[in-house]
Amino acid sequence: MKLRWFQYLAVISIALLLAGGAQTSRRPRYGGTLRVEIGAVVHSLDPAGASTDLGEAAARDEIGTLLYDQRNPDGTFAGVAGSGAFHIAAWELGKHLTLTANENYRAGRAFLDSIDIEMGRSAKDRLLDLEVGKTDFAEIPPEEAQRASERGVRVSTSKPQELVALVFVAGRPAAENPRAREALARSIDRAAIVNFILQKEGEPAGGLLPQWSNGTAFLFSTSTDAAGAKVLWSQIAASPRIVLGYDSGDSLGQAIAERIAVTARDAGIELAVEPIASPAPSRPNYDARLVRMPMTSTHPREALASFQAALVQVAGLDAVGLPVGASSEQIYERERSIVSGYRVVPLVWLPRVYGLGVRVRDWKVPAAGEGWPFADVWLEQESQ
Amino acid sequence: MRPPRRILPSIVRSILAVSLFAFAASATVAQTPGELPHAWSEAVYTLAEKIAAALGSSHSFVLEVNEVSTVGAIDPASIRKTLEDDIALRGARFVASGADAQVQVTISQNLAGFVLVAEIRRQDGQQVAVVPVASTDELPPQPGPEPGIQRKIIWQQAVPILDFVQVPADSRRTLWYFLEPDRLVAYEFDDGAQVLRDAQPVSRRYTSRDMRGHLVAADAMHVSAFLAGMRCDASWNPSLSVECRENAGQQWPMGTVSWTSSPARNYFQGSITFSNDLQAKFPPFFSSASPSPETTGLSSSRRIVAGLDGQTELFVGSAEPASNFDGWGSDLVSIASGCGSAWQVLVTGSGDWTEKDQIQLYEIRDRGAVAIGEPVELTGPILALWAGEDGKSARVISRNLESGLYEASMVSVSCSN
Numbered sequence: 142m143k144l145r146w147f148q149y150l151a152v153i154s155i156a157l158l159l160a161g162g163a164q165t166s167r168r169p170r171y172g173g174t175l176r177v178e179i180g181a182v183v184h185s186l187d188p189a190g191a192s193t194d195l196g197e198a199a200a201r202d203e204i205g206t207l208l209y210d211q212r213n214p215d216g217t218f219a220g221v222a223g224s225g226a227f228h229i230a231a232w233e234l235g236k237h238l239t240l241t242a243n244e245n246y247r248a249g250r251a252f253l254d255s256i257d258i259e260m261g262r263s264a265k266d267r268l269l270d271l272e273v274g275k276t277d278f279a280e281i282p283p284e285e286a287q288r289a290s291e292r293g294v295r296v297s298t299s300k301p302q303e304l305v306a307l308v309f310v311a312g313r314p315a316a317e318n319p320r321a322r323e324a325l326a327r328s329i330d331r332a333a334i335v336n337f338i339l340q341k342e343g344e345p346a347g348g349l350l351p352q353w354s355n356g357t358a359f360l361f362s363t364s365t366d367a368a369g370a371k372v373l374w375s376q377i378a379a380s381p382r383i384v385l386g387y388d389s390g391d392s393l394g395q396a397i398a399e400r401i402a403v404t405a406r407d408a409g410i411e412l413a414v415e416p417i418a419s420p421a422p423s424r425p426n427y428d429a430r431l432v433r434m435p436m437t438s439t440h441p442r443e444a445l446a447s448f449q450a451a452l453v454q455v456a457g458l459d460a461v462g463l464p465v466g467a468s469s470e471q472i473y474e475r476e477r478s479i480v481s482g483y484r485v486v487p488l489v490w491l492p493r494v495y496g497l498g499v500r501v502r503d504w505k506v507p508a509a510g511e512g513w514p515f516a517d518v519w520l521e522q523e524s525q
Numbered sequence: 526m527r528p529p530r531r532i533l534p535s536i537v538r539s540i541l542a543v544s545l546f547a548f549a550a551s552a553t554v555a556q557t558p559g560e561l562p563h564a565w566s567e568a569v570y571t572l573a574e575k576i577a578a579a580l581g582s583s584h585s586f587v588l589e590v591n592e593v594s595t596v597g598a599i600d601p602a603s604i605r606k607t608l609e610d611d612i613a614l615r616g617a618r619f620v621a622s623g624a625d626a627q628v629q630v631t632i633s634q635n636l637a638g639f640v641l642v643a644e645i646r647r648q649d650g651q652q653v654a655v656v657p658v659a660s661t662d663e664l665p666p667q668p669g670p671e672p673g674i675q676r677k678i679i680w681q682q683a684v685p686i687l688d689f690v691q692v693p694a695d696s697r698r699t700l701w702y703f704l705e706p707d708r709l710v711a712y713e714f715d716d717g718a719q720v721l722r723d724a725q726p727v728s729r730r731y732t733s734r735d736m737r738g739h740l741v742a743a744d745a746m747h748v749s750a751f752l753a754g755m756r757c758d759a760s761w762n763p764s765l766s767v768e769c770r771e772n773a774g775q776q777w778p779m780g781t782v783s784w785t786s787s788p789a790r791n792y793f794q795g796s797i798t799f800s801n802d803l804q805a806k807f808p809p810f811f812s813s814a815s816p817s818p819e820t821t822g823l824s825s826s827r828r829i830v831a832g833l834d835g836q837t838e839l840f841v842g843s844a845e846p847a848s849n850f851d852g853w854g855s856d857l858v859s860i861a862s863g864c865g866s867a868w869q870v871l872v873t874g875s876g877d878w879t880e881k882d883q884i885q886l887y888e889i890r891d892r893g894a895v896a897i898g899e900p901v902e903l904t905g906p907i908l909a910l911w912a913g914e915d916g917k918s919a920r921v922i923s924r925n926l927e928s929g930l931y932e933a934s935m936v937s938v939s940c941s942n
Binding site: 167168169170247248249250251252352354355356359360439440441468469473474477502503504516517519521 | 593631633634635636639640642644653654655656657732733734735736789790791792811833834835854855856873874875876877878879882906907
């Protein structure tokens, strides 16, 4: 393999850092600017502002966790911007944001002096900048994790915490046909999605919670049953044509949808794949859509409740809550009752993947529902 | 002031912590079939009840036990044996084949800990039962003493510890003081058993994300805490009283000298004040060590400083460093091990707080440092390393990355090794 000039540069800088034993330290050091690149273009930092762009909403939420001290139980931020570990120093709408450490932060001043966030950077550019040391932190699409690692990028991966699911849209003819729903669900080859599309950076999902959360995910089947799907589909008198939508701009969603279409057709199911424009039409012209749902909590009851709330409207699920202190058994039963109707078909669990620069220290992968832990991060080779 | 209170239930936990090594030897994970730890036994009992109820009119069953947990916490054969017996007591009969029902039990793990999951399949349907296994107070096995350096864990807790001291009150009673970010906690042990506990808040002028604190014991009944711009004097007689005031000069006594702290940060400013009020100036540092003239015969003008830039430098009576040592962590202490007359220091490892740490013994010979023996490995980062009151040991605060608990331990050097 022939390295390009910037790859040599990255290798040399990593080697120099590792060789410089005298520069290593364990106790955190103050100072420095963390350079961050994100793909989203954030137009407003108002946490109450609505956004139809999921990437923008997620980025705004991450920034919010740096600016605000606390969250309300409903997930909104409490207090005023700047009460958190950082406050806004410069803000170029949709392009660039500079945050500086809040000297009076209740939990102690962050180790970093400031954070520079550059917006609208494509995944390819983020990866390249990580390789040449032009940035210290960037999220990497899960399907790119292996490649990033092979190219020498320091990669940090969370537990699976984002569910990709196929959700039938309540009221649509195909969605109201239980046999059609079950046939499509049975035809899906989750292993192929994980192995080929996600490059093994994910897990097949049969339930609505990952195994680490409630400990019962193994009870849900994730295997494909093309023969069963074929039989079920053949039993439908007038076989409907199913239209599967995915968010336009979500390349991973598109790849997964197209893979589903391939295995569906193998089972004789007529399935078309279409992008869903943003904002989504008020009267959907698709029967099912792919949704990506990040876990909002590590706790199984809270995580399931938030998934359920998100799915009530689109899938027409019953909004039955789980009691406080619900047991693992009750949570499993609720999961089972949701997925057994095939209105919601869990597909895969995705981790969050982060690319880190060589000088980033004390990085801990955020758990589900947590933001970037930049208040605890510090930089090697920065003066105090 | 709060009166001292007797806390019988927590004595169990404290004794567990203090006598960790006794437990560590027995806290192995392997059991012979039929011998289950209490929490597992309770969970199996509950699961057997649920399975028996689910079997209903089915009188015979086949049982399979497997595990999806990545941690081999328990022997599935033990679970199976106990479960068979417990279900049999409730009237159902285990058979090898031709049963009315199939029971598949899986040892799984969730956010809270281990769970036992049973899938009961009968001809007329399927049922799932999930029973959590209560977390136990049993502590994980700890590594044994390492050659050269010996580490003894004496306390574990979920709340961060900044420093601790142990002071004997008389031949039977010992007092332990633990400094936490918001309070000072005192424990009294009589003949090894905890009899009293009290805690009082300490005030802070500043908050740091890497808060440091230091305890100095005048005697068993009087300790002073230094943290976050404050000095808190505490007395125990037999309840704990604490008075805090601003530490105007930010001086922290360290044996015969004092260091000037940067109270809103995690380091010291670099000036070291001697008992005769003379001051020496060094670069700002995380920690510093000087030889004991009594044991080494060396002048106290020799000093090692672990600087903020990751450089650890040796100063010998000059403002310019005589040498520097590579690969050292940010905390170090001198230790008078009694093994030879050389100046010896204990040094933490490099890396960051997401990684395991180590303590290495070095001898400072002339202007160089020689590693002595093998380092002692810890299960997480060392957050504080302070010289023991006797100079022959060191107090270590670390965080166990597996359990998340903060551990207080004493480190000493064994000559025989």
